Amino acid sequence: MSASTPSDEGSDLRPPSWKGDWNPLPERFFARGPLEVAPDLLGLVLARRDGGGVVRAGRIVEVEAYLGRDDPASHAYRGPTPRTAVMFGPPGRLYVYRSYGMHWCANVVCASDGVAGAVLLRALEPCAGIDAMWADRPKAKRPVDLASGPGKLCAALAIVGSDNGSLLTADGAGPRVIRTSLPPFPPASIVVGPRVGITAAADRPWRFRVTTSRHASRGDVRPPV
DNA sequence: CTTTGGATCGTCT
DNA sequence: GACGATCCAAAGG
Numbered sequence: 448m449s450a451s452t453p454s455d456e457g458s459d460l461r462p463p464s465w466k467g468d469w470n471p472l473p474e475r476f477f478a479r480g481p482l483e484v485a486p487d488l489l490g491l492v493l494a495r496r497d498g499g500g501v502v503r504a505g506r507i508v509e510v511e512a513y514l515g516r517d518d519p520a521s522h523a524y525r526g527p528t529p530r531t532a533v534m535f536g537p538p539g540r541l542y543v544y545r546s547y548g549m550h551w552c553a554n555v556v557c558a559s560d561g562v563a564g565a566v567l568l569r570a571l572e573p574c575a576g577i578d579a580m581w582a583d584r585p586k587a588k589r590p591v592d593l594a595s596g597p598g599k600l601c602a603a604l605a606i607v608g609s610d611n612g613s614l615l616t617a618d619g620a621g622p623r624v625i626r627t628s629l630p631p632f633p634p635a636s637i638v639v640g641p642r643v644g645i646t647a648a649a650d651r652p653w654r655f656r657v658t659t660s661r662h663a664s665r666g667d668v669r670p671p672v
Numbered sequence: 673c674t675t676t677g678g679a680t681c682g683t684c685t
Numbered sequence: 686g687a688c689g690a691t692c693c694a695a696a697g698g
Contacts, residue, residue: 511690520690530683547691548681554690567690586693598691644690 465492465504465574468627474616476624477538481512481557481564486655488555488624490632493571495604496620501579503604505571505594506629509656509663511642513554515563519647523563533612534563541622543601543611550598553606555615555624569643569654570595571603572662579605596664632657 472491477484494504515523515534522544527535533542534556542554542565558564571594573580580593580603587593594603601607606622613621636659639652643664656663 513690522690525684528684544690545682547679547689549679550691552690569690596691642690646689 462574462577463506463572463629465506466628467502467575468492468625469494469618469623470626471616471618471623472539472626474537474539477555477557477615478559479557481514481566482653484555484557485510485512485566485653486637488566488568489637489655489657490629492574492625492627492629493568493600493604493622494575494625495606495622497579497605498620501576503576503579504574504625505600505603506574506660507568507570507624508572508632508660509570509654511567511569511655512653513565513567515558518651520642520645520649520651521563521565523565524647527563531563534565536560536612539614539616541606541610541613541615543606543608545608546598551601551607552597553601553610553622567597568600569597570656570660570663571600572660573603591662593662595662632659 488507488510491507492504493507496502513521522531523534533540537560538557540556542556543551546552554565554567556565573593583602584593594600615624636657638658640654641649641652642654
């Protein structure tokens, strides 16, 4: 009809009905190049159970691929250092670093042992443990503020420096990447663009995000002049 | 809605 | 000593 219809995308108004599936992805999922792993992460769930049994979880809606020695924007570009050692280790771990002296950011380590590569987790659509997320994101005003950015995402899931190097493929508590019964995002809803917040190699289109989710971070870069 | 500037400190030069 | 893979509040349209 011609009458204005309210936008009923649905996934923004209510959290997706995650059924509590707990199937951590195996190491072979991560043992590929970051450019292959990054788009495959969209629609999967990042989850963690903390000591109190509270489960926090959210669908991944935005990521960025960071290569190793070939990528001037990567922390691994100039070779391993104490900070970046995890990126050069086996796949399926979490690489956590501190950003601007204040925030934590989390990456999934890819590729093979000895080869650096990672995917930065940039935004989640919260599914579970939302009360706990609000508690750890006191400055958030709207639900889309809870995890729409790499620093916010870590705060929402209580990811901190001591999670650096943790094994994503294990059973049990801790951060995990989980395949769920939620339907995947259709390929047409995934868009590719330049990475956010970098100066080196800023033209490489290695950011992947789900356009139909409003939980992705801002930062679509202006068109080139 | 957009733009701007400040916070804050580990890491590497 | 400089620089961030960021976030937020404030101010202007």
